Amino acid sequence: MGLEGLLFHHAGNRKYLNASERQRFYNAALGVDDSLRKAFLLTLYYTGARVSEALALEWTNLDADEGVIVIRTLKQRASIRSRAVPVPIELIECIRTTDRQERRIWGFCRTTGWKLVKKCMSAASIEGVKACPKGLRHGFAVACINAKVPVSTIKKWLGHTRLESTTVYLDLIGEDERDLARRLWKNGN
Template identity: 35%
Template sequence: MKSDQGFTPFDRNGNRTYLTIEERRAFLLAAHSADPYVMTFCMVLAYTGARISEVRNLTLESIDFSLQCIIIKCLKKRNRVVYRAVPVPTDVLLTLDSVHDLRNDYSKKRRKLWTWSRTTAWNKVSKVMAKAGLSGISATSRGLRHTFAVSAVQCGISLNMIQKWMGHADIETTALYANAVGEEEQRIAKKMWSYL
């Protein structure tokens, strides 16, 4: 699984590569008891489906209160500069504002919200995953990205909207997330089981 194009619901050992909705909730709950900067970092990862490096690069001006979204600079576009806007719940924006003093410190709008290295950010996310009782390939920032896309598919959000939010160049990449086992697949299987 070197890139999103290689997404499969399970790795070669049969381990799930994304979190379930309940596991995502446990991660967010564990994040709420962490340091406020760690909490907001984890929230943005979970609510945007952004890559860990994309979240590390967010600045004050990346947060758009009027559109109620986070503007993310895509990092996998080679020489092109591409931004995507991902809508987030109001509570996420208010929490970001409270912790990072977004609206009162707008004179420094290009200031990064987190100044950690990629390794430090990864370690902080790993600690929150462990605190939530989660481990394995799905308990990573990449797992959170996959979780975002799988959850969006399972909620019936159109693939072209998910493609936009994820920053995928091709809809085929986004369509791979429809292969994950979800509630709809369980409902279909239950209909079949009733005939056995």
């Protein structure tokens, strides 16, 4: 699949969460009773990490002094690369409240992580092709674009090696595209 297939389903449906859907996902994640599962969902929300990358996190990957979570980029198997993604200190504190003694923070497998995201999407009334971990990751990238985070920084946070992999997120539709147009109109252009 080419890069053009990342944001839109072949039927033209959006494959990423927009701002409203991200907010609903966040609210649903906050409502999860189990602190370990809540922290996992919020980690994905705030970092744009892949499920497997989040599951590989160890306690040493939390850096409260710098306010970052250091994520090992697992998709690039040929080289070991890590990226530091800034997160609210409240997230690091939330993760620490899980109080697990194992080396890795989360005590479940990739399938369970995927199901947790799907369940949270359902609780947030998010349906369709975008209601999955990849939709959340892509939504993170789009949120970064909308917040005017430089593309080079988004590239680093997502763990991309090629800028082309990141610039695909500039191709927005719907409300996200209208928000960009409103900024243009606001400046009288």
